[in-house]
Amino acid sequence: MIDLDDIRAAARRLHGVAHRRPVNTSRTLDELTGAHVFLKAENLQRAGAFKFRGAFNAVASLPAEERRGGVATVSSGNHAQALALAARLHDVPAVILMPEDAPEAKLAATRGYGAEVIPFDRYAQDREALLAELVEARGLQPVHPYDDPGVMAGQGTAALELLEDAGPLDLLLVPVGGGGLIAGCATAIAGVSPGTRVIGVEPEAGDDTRRSLQAGERVTIPVPRTIADGQQLPAPGELTFPVVQQLVEDVVTVSDAEIVATMRVLFERCKTVAEPSGASAPAALLHGRLPLPGARVGAIISGGNVAADRFAALMEEA
Amino acid sequence: MIDLDDIRAAARRLHGVAHRRPVNTSRTLDELTGAHVFLKAENLQRAGAFKFRGAFNAVASLPAEERRGGVATVSSGNHAQALALAARLHDVPAVILMPEDAPEAKLAATRGYGAEVIPFDRYAQDREALLAELVEARGLQPVHPYDDPGVMAGQGTAALELLEDAGPLDLLLVPVGGGGLIAGCATAIAGVSPGTRVIGVEPEAGDDTRRSLQAGERVTIPVPRTIADGQQLPAPGELTFPVVQQLVEDVVTVSDAEIVATMRVLFERCKTVAEPSGASAPAALLHGRLPLPGARVGAIISGGNVAADRFAALMEEA
Numbered sequence: 001m002i003d004l005d006d007i008r009a010a011a012r013r014l015h016g017v018a019h020r021r022p023v024n025t026s027r028t029l030d031e032l033t034g035a036h037v038f039l040k041a042e043n044l045q046r047a048g049a050f051k052f053r054g055a056f057n058a059v060a061s062l063p064a065e066e067r068r069g070g071v072a073t074v075s076s077g078n079h080a081q082a083l084a085l086a087a088r089l090h091d092v093p094a095v096i097l098m099p100e101d102a103p104e105a106k107l108a109a110t111r112g113y114g115a116e117v118i119p120f121d122r123y124a125q126d127r128e129a130l131l132a133e134l135v136e137a138r139g140l141q142p143v144h145p146y147d148d149p150g151v152m153a154g155q156g157t158a159a160l161e162l163l164e165d166a167g168p169l170d171l172l173l174v175p176v177g178g179g180g181l182i183a184g185c186a187t188a189i190a191g192v193s194p195g196t197r198v199i200g201v202e203p204e205a206g207d208d209t210r211r212s213l214q215a216g217e218r219v220t221i222p223v224p225r226t227i228a229d230g231q232q233l234p235a236p237g238e239l240t241f242p243v244v245q246q247l248v249e250d251v252v253t254v255s256d257a258e259i260v261a262t263m264r265v266l267f268e269r270c271k272t273v274a275e276p277s278g279a280s281a282p283a284a285l286l287h288g289r290l291p292l293p294g295a296r297v298g299a300i301i302s303g304g305n306v307a308a309d310r311f312a313a314l315m316e317e318a
Numbered sequence: 319m320i321d322l323d324d325i326r327a328a329a330r331r332l333h334g335v336a337h338r339r340p341v342n343t344s345r346t347l348d349e350l351t352g353a354h355v356f357l358k359a360e361n362l363q364r365a366g367a368f369k370f371r372g373a374f375n376a377v378a379s380l381p382a383e384e385r386r387g388g389v390a391t392v393s394s395g396n397h398a399q400a401l402a403l404a405a406r407l408h409d410v411p412a413v414i415l416m417p418e419d420a421p422e423a424k425l426a427a428t429r430g431y432g433a434e435v436i437p438f439d440r441y442a443q444d445r446e447a448l449l450a451e452l453v454e455a456r457g458l459q460p461v462h463p464y465d466d467p468g469v470m471a472g473q474g475t476a477a478l479e480l481l482e483d484a485g486p487l488d489l490l491l492v493p494v495g496g497g498g499l500i501a502g503c504a505t506a507i508a509g510v511s512p513g514t515r516v517i518g519v520e521p522e523a524g525d526d527t528r529r530s531l532q533a534g535e536r537v538t539i540p541v542p543r544t545i546a547d548g549q550q551l552p553a554p555g556e557l558t559f560p561v562v563q564q565l566v567e568d569v570v571t572v573s574d575a576e577i578v579a580t581m582r583v584l585f586e587r588c589k590t591v592a593e594p595s596g597a598s599a600p601a602a603l604l605h606g607r608l609p610l611p612g613a614r615v616g617a618i619i620s621g622g623n624v625a626a627d628r629f630a631a632l633m634e635e636a
Contacts, residue, residue, distance in 0.1 A: 271622035304589035312630035
């Protein structure tokens with residue numbers, strides 16, 4: 001388990017390295033939701049997503065002699081880019097296992113940061129087994145995208161900053177994939193603002209964490225088919241789930257169509273680019289998943305890595 | 319002619335009313351251009367464009383008894399929305415003449431701010447004559463989109479803020495439509511940073527100001543067909559052109575294809591939404607119109623009012 005001290009230590013490591021953008025407010029979103037909305041724009045984070053926080057903190061936390069041999073991970077995209085960048089900033093090699101159907105822009109960006117990319121079939125191959133083999137064969141340090149205390153602590157700095165910048169919040173909405181972001185954020189909130197309710201948001205087709213909370217244990221579903229590729233995971237993390245069980249009030253779901261509609265609102269009204277997973281928390285706000293009138297609500301736009309052509313295709317299908 | 323004092327007075331009127339966003343820097347743009355690029359994100363301004371600055375300052379500068387009867391203008395879009403919002407904030411009526419082929423989102427947004435919209439045919443009708451008739455018939459105060467000292471002074475506050483926030487600049491790139499933004503910005507720069515070169519950017523098909531500078535007098539061209547609808551004007555302004563002649567070093571042009579490519583870069587790398595006219599100044603940076611290596615260069619993203627469907631269509635045609 002991580003605690004507030006771990007997150008504060010991560011915040012010190014990330015100071016001056018991660019981008020800290022002002023919190024976005026929007027009259028339009030306030031009018032549409034009836035709430036006072038504060039958006040944490042992690043789409044504007046380095047490498048385009050919150051994932052940089054956790055990856056950098058994890059790499060920075062490794063003993064120097066372990067770090068020197070290089071790092072490795074398996075990721076659908078944003079953690080891949082984040083770890084590639086974190087490794088480059090520490091001047092060590094990175095080897096990344098990526099689903100072969102990950103968006104081309106993410107594959108290219110990861111290579112662009114100097115990492116070696118090894119593709120795999122996310123519907124047929126066991127990602128954890130592949131990573132274990134790779135790490136063993138090459139003498140690399142694995143940096144798991146979410147089941148890693150350094151990663152969880154790094155992600156939690158997003159909530160710490162949001163609270164500092166937005167002031168008191170009644171509610172915080174956090175997108176849930178493997179659970180690293182929400183575990184870190186819920187830990188930060190429990191430490192500094194225990195009255196703030198933390199709610200997770202999953203795509204309808206990928207509601208493994210919601211089901212797991214209901215079942216009281218980690219439930220595995222078939223790899224979900226959803227446009228929210230950052231949330232396309234079959235089960236919550238081993239380390240993240242107990243934190244979610246303890247500190248997260250609820251998980252709500254949004255449809256792919258609601259995500260696309262929200263990407264459109266963010267584009268047209270906020271002039272900002274969210275990838276599908278990045279739009280899921282604002283989508284829960286805009287589509288009435290929670291009673292909001294008058295509440296001060298934070299929501300994390302977790303990433304903005306979507307190619308213009310893919311955005312165009314999503315708009316035209318809608 | 320306006321001077322620095324007019325712009326400072328406008329800055330005081332706009333303080334706490336206009337948005338002042340942090341200047342955007344981008345490693346990607348720096349790598350692509352070889353310069354140190356500072357983007358002034360007026361796409362994030364109220365009503366989605368720099369036009370709010372000038373419209374609000376002009377309305378605020380009217381004597382109360384004149385303002386009370388309402389204001390009117392003719393505009394392809396962003397000044398229309400800006401004046402509608404400025405009028406609403408002063409609690410006075412606004413009547414706006416808009417080209418019937420202006421983007422639907424802009425027509426709707428202008429009505430959304432409570433203005434009365436009167437459509438006209440921009441290829442057949444004389445916009446100035448129409449406005450004169452309207453103002454006379456209804457007893458309204460005209461607020462011209464650029465040929466108005468209050469508007470020019472208001473627009474100049476964008477350059478004042480950019481210099482304050484970015485520090486010294488070697489070069490400032492400003493999109494040119496009617497010339498209000500560049501006239502105001504060049505006046506501000508001449509007052510506080512005379513060593514900064516001010517360069518205008520026009521769409522290739524709408525290079526009326528470039529031609530006028532070469533001719534030494536205002537040249538009128540057929541209404542240009544370009545995707546940059548905010549720069550779709552046949553001639554420089556009567557009041558703005560002498561300022562441009564005196565204070566602007568040069569005007570360069572960019573093609574529609576270069577504008578679309580730049581909208582894509584801003585979307586994918588900066589996660590920000592620029593409308594076609596809003597992308598023209600960064601397009602000049604990205605497409606080698608100026609010798610940039612090592613220079614500190616400011617560029618104004620003048621607006622972000624583009625519908626997601628139109629953005630999608632532009633991406634798919636490219």
